Amino acid sequence: MKPRSIAVIGGGPAGSLVAAKLAQSGYRVLLFDEKLAWEKPCGGGLTHKAITRYPFLREAHVERNWISRCEITSPSGRRVEFQLDQPIAIFSRRVLNGLLLNMAVQAGAELRQLRITSIEGSLGHWRLHNPDREIQAEYLILATGARNPFRAQFSRAFTADDLMATAGYFIPRTRDSIELQFLPGLHGYIWIFPRTNHLSAGICGKLGALSTTRLRELLEQSLRKAGLAFAGTEFYAHILPALSLNTLRRAPVTGPGWAMIGDAAGFTDPITGEGLYYALRSADLLSDALLQEHPESYSIRLDTDFLPELEVAARVADRFFTGRWMGEAVTDRMVQFTHHSPKFRDLMCDMFSGAQGYMGLRQRLYCALPAMVAESAISALGLRGERRCRPGIPKAF
Ligand SMILES: Cc1cc2nc3c(=O)[nH]c(=O)nc-3n(C[C@H](O)[C@H](O)[C@H](O)COP(=O)(O)OP(=O)(O)OC[C@H]3O[C@@H](n4cnc5c(N)ncnc54)[C@H](O)[C@@H]3O)c2cc1C
Numbered sequence: 411m412k413p414r415s416i417a418v419i420g421g422g423p424a425g426s427l428v429a430a431k432l433a434q435s436g437y438r439v440l441l442f443d444e445k446l447a448w449e450k451p452c453g454g455g456l457t458h459k460a461i462t463r464y465p466f467l468r469e470a471h472v473e474r475n476w477i478s479r480c481e482i483t484s485p486s487g488r489r490v491e492f493q494l495d496q497p498i499a500i501f502s503r504r505v506l507n508g509l510l511l512n513m514a515v516q517a518g519a520e521l522r523q524l525r526i527t528s529i530e531g532s533l534g535h536w537r538l539h540n541p542d543r544e545i546q547a548e549y550l551i552l553a554t555g556a557r558n559p560f561r562a563q564f565s566r567a568f569t570a571d572d573l574m575a576t577a578g579y580f581i582p583r584t585r586d587s588i589e590l591q592f593l594p595g596l597h598g599y600i601w602i603f604p605r606t607n608h609l610s611a612g613i614c615g616k617l618g619a620l621s622t623t624r625l626r627e628l629l630e631q632s633l634r635k636a637g638l639a640f641a642g643t644e645f646y647a648h649i650l651p652a653l654s655l656n657t658l659r660r661a662p663v664t665g666p667g668w669a670m671i672g673d674a675a676g677f678t679d680p681i682t683g684e685g686l687y688y689a690l691r692s693a694d695l696l697s698d699a700l701l702q703e704h705p706e707s708y709s710i711r712l713d714t715d716f717l718p719e720l721e722v723a724a725r726v727a728d729r730f731f732t733g734r735w736m737g738e739a740v741t742d743r744m745v746q747f748t749h750h751s752p753k754f755r756d757l758m759c760d761m762f763s764g765a766q767g768y769m770g771l772r773q774r775l776y777c778a779l780p781a782m783v784a785e786s787a788i789s790a791l792g793l794r795g796e797r798r799c800r801p802g803i804p805k806a807f
Contacts, residue, residue: 424672425553459764533667578612
């Protein structure tokens with residue numbers, strides 16, 4: 411049955427997009443967010459894949475930064491800088507959330523600044539509460555982000571295995587490249603994402619492995635080394651879903667009269683932490699399922715869309731951060747190959763743009779490996795010669 415009213419709890423990218431699409435198609439949509447457009451702790455980076463699928467991200471007349479250079483530092487201190495063939499758009503989250511909330515309101519969604527504190531009822535008869543009022547709706551969409559207070563009620567609460575801890579600073583400086591740094595033994599990484607008038611610098615690590623205080627110390631050490639003053643700037647800490655394979659496969663994200671989207675469902679890449687694309691895409695898939703009056707087809711749509719990608723990432727995440735490849739840390743080898751092999755650099759560009767997913771990566775890597783090794787050997791020999799006459803030219807090799 412087509413629900414007469416749909417309540418969406420959470421007006422981040424996932425909630426706003428689903429509200430916009432459903433309201434546009436004539437549904438009565440009630441959209442609740444406790445903060446409206448706010449600077450949610452985030453890098454704010456959107457890949458070419460996201461921008462191509464959601465052209466409003468490119469076309470909207472709002473502030474965002476386009477970055478085409480990337481610098482990666484490996485656990486042993488090797489560094490490589492390379493040109494991306496497709497730029498990454500970096501948004502302030504206040505701007506991005508504002509853009510999407512505006513789209514929802516323009517489409518006819520009824521936006522209310524309200525924190526929903528409890529939910530009762532069942533299919534067709536949901537009752538949402540906050541201390542001052544009760545709101546009724548026939549269908550319920552949970553888009554509350556990673557700190558989803560209703561997960562245990564509807565599905566299963568996240569465990570430490572499903573989350574990363576993050577900490578970061580918004581630093582009033584600009585740069586022209588994205589910087590990523592991997593540290594020995596850290597299941598996570600440091601990033602510096604330049605926005606139009608500040609940097610979003612942060613660190614993520616598996617929840618429970620290192621405390622937020624320790625992560626903050628590691629980040630601060632790295633910022634000091636990079637000459638970035640952070641004292642007195644805004645500090646943030648948040649959690650980031652990085653679901654285990656078990657949770658991805660078994661925890662339900664939809665049931666009679668309800669569905670979860672975006673971070674509330676845990677849809678982020680367990681390696682990169684990319685979640686904006688999956689927030690928008692899950693909103694898209696759920697709205698398509700509802701518009702076709704088959705809400706239960708949402709899970710099938712997820713299974714035939716991005717879930718298999720996230721499952722591969724969940725399976726290999728630990729190996730990527732702490733494993734070894736050809737006798738060195740995987741991330742060290744990645745930096746070495748990026749430096750020496752044009753073929754591997756192409757692959758990295760495709761990974762950053764989203765053109766190359768995790769499925770098919772193994773095969774591409776192994777088919778190209780002999781050529782990559784040959785290119786690296788030739789380049790390393792060349793570099794040795796170059797080093798003798800012009801020391802300092804190859805960046806940290
Ligand atoms: C430090 C950090 C860096 C990141 N960097 C990137 C990046 O560079 N690129 C990328 O793609 N992804 C990144 N991510 C992930 C990305 O931020 C999330 O995937 C994305 O915000 C998910 O969108 P969402 O709409 O599902 O949830 P959110 O953006 O979290 O939105 C949820 C909304 O729900 C509201 N809400 C919550 N509870 C209630 C309630 N009870 N009642 C009313 N309102 C409520 C909140 O106010 C919030 O506005 C990062 C995450 C972190 C933590």
